[in-house]
Amino acid sequence: MGGKVITITSGKGGVGKTTTTANIGVALARLNQKVVMIDADIGLRNLDIVMGLENRIVYDLVDVVEGRCKARQAMIKHKTFPELYLIPAAQTRDKTAVSPADMIQLTDGLRTEFDFIIIDSPAGIERGFRNAVAAADDVLIVTNPEVSAVRDADRVIGLLEAENKGPGQLILNRVKQDMIRRGEMLSPEDVTDLLAIKLIGIVPEDETVIPSSNSGIPVTLNDKSLAGLAFRNIARRLLGEEVPFIQLSESKGLFKRIARLFAGGER
């Protein structure tokens, strides 16, 4: 069967799907995996700009699906990682331009060449979501420790279970340990209690994430970023490695954080 198709979805918009996709893609490439990312958010193309590849687009996903070009021709090669590619979304079409069957056909063709095919799902639970999960072997659900995001994640998990794609694994993004300590934010334990699915990543809120997106260099390439470390850990877990979660609980200051970063044994 070859490569694995992993879809990143959330239900709610704005929880960090695209940032997560970009970072997991880069982190896997850094671990010498052959990776192609597909932006399935047709009409709201974004993965290209977060990856810093927005100026190289010639063809897009809809061009591939409608036979105007070969998948190869639509793939944009990453600047740093020669085995990391992006198939961008079409910007001027809508979700109905692609069908779940198209996605299965496309990814089946890519499985022979790549270790990972990572699909960035649009928000919502309609056609775009169904396109994005149709071919998935594994689904990662991104959520924030916040009532609306958790509720939407639960809805998505329910839909995945109904389609025998579930329950998926959870990435809890934008975790603020100081707020959890004050009892003002749902903790990772609270969220896994509620959603009853396996956690594959806890990503702390981190001020290095936005500057990274600003410059189109995913934060996981920043070795000093705690969020970057969390994304690298997710990539290692996807490769089957047992990696303990970053201990945010006793996080008291920059010095300790840095000490932990070095103790983490990152490559």
Next chain:
Amino acid sequence: MPNLFDRVFGRSSPPANKSSGSTAKERLQFVLIHDRMNIPPEKLEAMKREILEVISKYVSIDDEHVDIALQQRDRNSLLIAEIPFLKTNEGIEKEDPKRESDDDL
């Protein structure tokens, strides 16, 4: 009322001295159960009433200690019901099999 110390150190004290994090969890627990079952709270209440009505046709129920609630086990929903009968239930008290057999002898 939050005192100055609490305000300075950013500790909020909402009513009942409960943190908003645990409020969030409780509210989500409730709403997720109903989302998953696709049954709104009023409908669930109607179902509970009907269940009790049916049982009441046969035995007297100790209404005060009835507990029917939806629970979650992993991602599955279960209806757990604890419906105690009243001790004065005629059927149970009157037809004591032991006494009957005593009479027979």
